[in-house]
Amino acid sequence: MKLIHLSDLHLGKRVNECSMLEDQQYILGEILRIIDSEAPDAVLIAGDVYDKSVPSAEAVTLLDDFLVQLASRRVQTCLISGNHDSAERLSFGGRLMDAAGIHIAPVYDGSLAPLTLSDEHGPVDIYLLPFLKPVQVRRFFPDEDIESYTDAMAAVLRAANVDTARRNVLVAHQFVTGAVPCESEELSVGGTDNVAVCVFDDFDYVALGHIHGPQKVGRETVRYCGTPLKYSFSEVSHKKSVTVVEMGEKGSVGIRTVPLVPRRDMSEVRGTYNTLMLRENYEGKPFRNDYLHITLTDEEDIPNAVSNLRVVYPNLMRLDYDNARTRAGGIIEGADRAEQKPPLTLFGEFYESQNGMPMSEEQQAFADKLIASIWEEEK
Numbered sequence: 001m002k003l004i005h006l007s008d009l010h011l012g013k014r015v016n017e018c019s020m021l022e023d024q025q026y027i028l029g030e031i032l033r034i035i036d037s038e039a040p041d042a043v044l045i046a047g048d049v050y051d052k053s054v055p056s057a058e059a060v061t062l063l064d065d066f067l068v069q070l071a072s073r074r075v076q077t078c079l080i081s082g083n084h085d086s087a088e089r090l091s092f093g094g095r096l097m098d099a100a101g102i103h104i105a106p107v108y109d110g111s112l113a114p115l116t117l118s119d120e121h122g123p124v125d126i127y128l129l130p131f132l133k134p135v136q137v138r139r140f141f142p143d144e145d146i147e148s149y150t151d152a153m154a155a156v157l158r159a160a161n162v163d164t165a166r167r168n169v170l171v172a173h174q175f176v177t178g179a180v181p182c183e184s185e186e187l188s189v190g191g192t193d194n195v196a197v198c199v200f201d202d203f204d205y206v207a208l209g210h211i212h213g214p215q216k217v218g219r220e221t222v223r224y225c226g227t228p229l230k231y232s233f234s235e236v237s238h239k240k241s242v243t244v245v246e247m248g249e250k251g252s253v254g255i256r257t258v259p260l261v262p263r264r265d266m267s268e269v270r271g272t273y274n275t276l277m278l279r280e281n282y283e284g285k286p287f288r289n290d291y292l293h294i295t296l297t298d299e300e301d302i303p304n305a306v307s308n309l310r311v312v313y314p315n316l317m318r319l320d321y322d323n324a325r326t327r328a329g330g331i332i333e334g335a336d337r338a339e340q341k342p343p344l345t346l347f348g349e350f351y352e353s354q355n356g357m358p359m360s361e362e363q364q365a366f367a368d369k370l371i372a373s374i375w376e377e378e379k
Helices: 021-038 057-072 094-100 134-138 149-159 305-312 343-355 361-378
Strands: 002-006 042-046 076-080 102-104 115-119 122-128 167-173 205-209 215-217 219-224 241-247 253-259 266-271 291-296 316-321
Touching: 002 021, 002 205, 021 057, 021 241, 042 167, 042 205, 057 076, 057 102, 076 115, 076 122, 076 167, 094 102, 134 149, 205 241, 219 253, 305 316, 343 361
Parallel strands: 002 042, 042 076, 076 102, 122 167, 167 205, 205 219, 266 291, 291 316
Antiparallel strands: 002 241, 115 122, 215 219, 241 253
């Protein structure tokens, strides 16, 4: 049986206030071309289908179009909700869509029944487990001691009574201990949302979502496929792909990836303003039309740098400086300490951190007058 593993579409996402909808529409088209070429028995989408729990109308339309295309190909499609999704909204109409081969995990109600597909080697049970927190699981298992995410997952999967003599696939959206995250994921401080990989021992393949970089965790058959697009500059080095899983008889699982080429890549460039604006340094360069993070190394801020750079680099997303001033910027204090200082002191510290010198007496007097007028309006 051939499966295609996708996750973290994040439809409707904005990166540095730039809409990714056109890029997402393009990459979904590329995924459909891969599906046409591979002819899988099922497509597994492991959560974070949308970027927000209340998605935009455009994002909903994009998913609708994608699911219609999958249904027209008569490929079984399995979706679960991730931590960015609303399980209730995503699963709306799910029972009606079952007949079209679109299987959406319902809101967890204490039971986990598999979708069973068959091939020449017999049945394959596919379990669809939406993103869950311990608090969502405890009420269904009042006699169990559920403190951690591992406890919660273990309780849910024990209750599923998985038949280990059959071939079993789990689609889940959790952070498994040992996975390597990047800046674009939402993870709990201190790793409190970690799930031990051993809770998945009963499954021949575990299709995971949540982590944006493709990787295995613990064993080859517990995998994150990663996002189809780069959604942060921390993902610049990622090689995005579709994961193809081929299951033979019990115990035989083959895994390979098919590269995804985006409409526009994401890159990072650094140098002085004058260097980056030299024609010889950008003309014909493949990164020129990428989504760019540019770091200027000039010691002085360049007036109108963003607008001028966008003449040459039209998809500039983010501009930073790396110079003596920014390196000596100091440490931002915690909010509790900041609240103990008067507004003028805080403003003065911020001014100095940004400009490398304190405010003049004239500037202090102006700031003091401005702050006083604001306080007066608030009364």
